[in-house]
Amino acid sequence: QVRLVESGGGLVQPGGSLKLSCAASGFSFSDYTLSWYRQAREQRELVASVTSGGTTNYADSVKGRFTISRDDAKKMLYLQMNRLKLEDTATYYCNVRGAFGPGTQVTITS
Numbered sequence: 001q002v003r004l005v006e007s008g009g010g011l012v013q014p015g016g017s018l019k020l021s022c023a024a025s026g027f028s029f030s031d032y033t034l035s036w037y038r039q040a041r042e043q044r045e046l047v048a049s050v051t052s053g054g055t056t057n058y059a060d061s062v063k064g065r066f067t068i069s070r071d072d073a074k075k076m077l078y079l080q081m082n083r084l085k086l087e088d089t090a091t092y093y094c095n096v097r098g099a100f101g102p103g104t105q106v107t108i109t110s
Contacts, residue, residue, distance in 0.1 A: 002026045002099040006092060009104030016084050020104060022077040022094030030072040032097060036079045038090035038106075047092070048079060061087070084108045 008020040020036070035049040048058045048068035056068050067080040077094055084106075091103040 002097055004094040004096065004099060004101030006094050006101045006104040009092060009106045011107045011109060012084055014085055014108055014110055016108075017080070017082045018084065018106060020079040020081065020092055020106070022101060024075045024077065024094070024096065027097065029075040034068075034070055034077045035095040036068060036077070037093045037095050037100070038088075039093070039103075040087075040090040044093070050077075081106070086110075 003025045005023045006020060008018060010018060012018055031052055033049055033051045036047040037044050038047050046059060047062055048056065048066055050056045050068045050070050058066060065081065065083045069078045069080070070076065079092065081088065086108050089106060089108045091105050093100045093103045
C-alpha cells in the first residue's frame with residue numbers, strides 16, 4: 001500500500017526558503033514519476049515533478065525558484081523552495097500513482 005508523509009512546512013517571510021520532504025513506502029519508488037502538488041483554495045495544482053530518469057518539470061509560477069529532487073536509496077522526495085512569495089501559501093502534497101499524503105502547510109507572511 002502506498003504511503004506518503006510530507007514534512008518541512010512552516011511559517012516564513014517573503015523571500016525566505018523552505019525545504020519540504022516526503023517519505024515514501026509501499027511501492028517500487030525508483031520506478032515512478034513523483035510530484036509535488038499544492039492547494040490553496042479549491043483546486044489542487046501541480047507544482048513540480050521528477051521522472052524515474054531524473055527529468056524535472058515545473059509550473060511556470062515556480063520555475064527558477066523551486067527545485068524538486070529525489071533520493072531513490074532513501075525513498076525520499078524533496079522540494080527546495082527559495083524566494084518564497086505570498087502566493088506560495090498552500091498545503092503541499094506529495095503524489096505518486098494517484099495517491100497523496102496528508103500534506104504539509106506552507107504559510108508565507110510578512
